[in-house]
Amino acid sequence: MPLPLLLLLTTLSAAASTSGAASLSGAHSELHTYGFPSGLLPSNIKSHSINRTSGTFLVEFDATCRITLPPDNYVAWYSKRVTGKIVENKIGKIEGISVRAFYKWWGITGIKISGEDLVFEVGLVTAKYPKKNFGEVPQCEGGKHSSS
Numbered sequence: 001m002p003l004p005l006l007l008l009l010t011t012l013s014a015a016a017s018t019s020g021a022a023s024l025s026g027a028h029s030e031l032h033t034y035g036f037p038s039g040l041l042p043s044n045i046k047s048h049s050i051n052r053t054s055g056t057f058l059v060e061f062d063a064t065c066r067i068t069l070p071p072d073n074y075v076a077w078y079s080k081r082v083t084g085k086i087v088e089n090k091i092g093k094i095e096g097i098s099v100r101a102f103y104k105w106w107g108i109t110g111i112k113i114s115g116e117d118l119v120f121e122v123g124l125v126t127a128k129y130p131k132k133n134f135g136e137v138p139q140c141e142g143g144k145h146s147s148s
């Protein structure tokens with residue numbers, strides 16, 4: 001096959017495969033690369049960076065963000081800066097995401113993939129939810145880190 005045609009086809013197929021995910025920002029498609037659903041990060045991402053050697057990453061948001069996690073309606077809160085270390089199927093050393101349970105805020109320290117489930121680690125405690133619950137990128141409900 002002549003090279004220019006091959007290049008054209010490659011370009012076209014690249015365009016086709018990205019257009020399906022046109023609404024996904026870089027950080028959301030980055031999650032897919034590592035095996036995670038894109039719904040783990042809210043939509044208001046300002047910038048992100050990742051070191052592909054170490055897996056350490058930084059995601060910056062326009063503002064703090066509050067979302068309600070399915071299916072138990074736990075309230076999660078994202079600070080303007082979320083950092084951590086991502087490798088295939090595992091995010092560790094997370095800072096900047098908390099979840100409200102038992103009348104307190106708990107830092108989510110890690111998230112793992114286990115088959116069709118996501119396992120959230122809050123210190124030594126874990127909670128498992130189906131990955132498919134996190135298919136949609138959530139919209140922020142507001143930015144108040146309310147303690148009431």
Ligand SMILES: *[C@@H]1O[C@H](CO)[C@@H](O)[C@H](O)[C@H]1NC(C)=O
Nearest residue numbers: 049050051052053054055056
């Ligand atoms: C990325 O991580 C590797 C391994 O920890 C480190 O050697 C390198 O300096 C980092 N690169 C940047 C740009 O921070």
